Amino acid sequence: xxxxxxxxxxxxxxxxxxxxxxAGRDRTRANEAYEKWEYLTVAAPGATNFSPTGNSSMxxxxxxxxxxxxxxxxQQLDKLGNKGWELVAVAGPANDPIYYFKRxx
Numbered sequence: 547x548x549x550x551x552x553x554x555x556x557x558x559x560x561x562x563x564x565x566x567x568x569a570g571r572d573r574t575r576a577n578e579a580y581e582k583w584e585y586l587t588v589a590a591p592g593a594t595n596f597s598p599t600g601n602s603s604m605x606x607x608x609x610x611x612x613x614x615x616x617x618x619x620x621q622q623l624d625k626l627g628n629k630g631w632e633l634v635a636v637a638g639p640a641n642d643p644i645y646y647f648k649r650x651x
Contacts, residue, residue, distance in 0.1 A: 582651040586631055589644040 623633060631647040638644045 583648045584651050586626075586647040586649075587644060588626075588647070589638070589642075 626633075626647060630649040632649060633645060634648050635646040636643050637646070
């Protein structure tokens with residue numbers, strides 16, 4: 547009988563210790579899950595150029611989608627992308643858009 551009580555107590559202690567260890571890991575993972583971000587807003591009147599240039603060397607693709615070229619805009623977006631910025635939204639009127647970017651801190 548004493549042996550059974552001892553083994554049960556020992557088993558409970560092991561289970562409690564394991565639960566404490568796992569709970570500590572979950573807290574650490576939860577803190578890591580909250581990534582910190584920094585944001586960039588770009589708004590410049592007339593910053594987009596959708597007028598065709600007629601110069602095929604300025605095209606990324608043989609035929610621009612929707613019959614419009616945005617090479618100047620694409621170059622600027624590529625530069626920001628190379629610096630880690632991700633475009634997350636575009637708002638405002640088509641002739642004066644505001645671009646919203648984010649990247650991990």
